[in-house]
């Protein structure tokens with residue numbers, strides 16, 4: 001109820017648009033970054049209706065038709081569509097997985113460098129990545145920034161899952177927002193209430209513009225024209241942003257507890273079963289599973305939904321190169337999640353027909 005009460009501000013009757021979004025809302029976003037140890041000015045922030053819209057504006061800002069943007073793979077599947085709609089080509093670079101390594105996942109920086117061409121305009125990094133839950137390390141961050149600076153590329157950092165590190169992942173907590181510290185390349189940090197406050201239906205997100213002042217100011221000047229063309233944020237939502245952001249702590253705690261509990265239950269269940277293994281992850285809302293090699297993740301996902309009514313995503317949706325990967329959401333009610341895991345174990349063990 002309190003949630004919707006935030007939408008009824010009297011002042012929302014007035015239409016007085018600012019291309020960057022209302023100052024009070026942007027000040028609240030600055031407060032969010034201050035809580036993350038980053039000092040951001042309101043003028044560096046552009047409010048958008050979604051992170052997806054933020055991507056679209058950045059593609060428009062940075063790319064001509066046919067230009068390329070580098071993106072880690074596996075990653076969030078919507079990027080393909082977002083880029084295609086804006087006539088941008090995505091060029092994938094690998095995320096490497098070392099089960100014996102300290103953190104499991106790392107960016108293939110060598111492959112990234114090799115994929116840069118005359119048409120490359122930006123590098124996207126999802127921090128922590130969806131679905132692998134890998135937080136970009138300080139070394140990776142420094143290397144990415146240096147590479148972008150050297151080649152005149154922008155760095156686009158998607159931090160929608162930043163606030164969801166798993167307990168004990170001190171590396172994840174240490175690898176904070178890219179908005180913190182110095183940015184040596186033109187950098188855009190994307191986030192929003194869809195994950196931060198678990199309010200995807202309210203459509204409130206933002207772009208933070210960072211980096212050396214000259215290139216940043218020029219980018220902000222041009223971004224303002226794109227934002228002014230759409231003025232897509234509605235006024236009541238902008239009035240509500242400070243209250244919704246202030247209330248994020250309680251819902252984030254609930255989500256973290258749920259995710260941790262389901263992750264532990266999953267680990268306990270598959271500890272007895274060597275056919276299924278969980279890949280390392282440091283945060284986020286998903287677990288990536290390695291399933292037996294005799295059935296593809298896709299075939300197993302179809303059998304699970306058809307035979308047992310359990311929905312998991314095939315790894316191929318996220319661009320996993322290996323065919324035997326599944327991605328499971330850690331958000332369901334614990335009882336439901338437990339039943340789903342039991343069904344997965346049983347289905348993975350049953351012969352392929």
Ligand SMILES: Cc1ncc(COP(=O)(O)O)c(C=O)c1O
Nearest residue numbers: 050051052076130160192194205
């Ligand atoms: C990594 C990542 N970025 C962006 C989004 C989209 O967020 P929004 O609802 O703000 O468009 C999602 C949604 O799941 C996501 O996983």
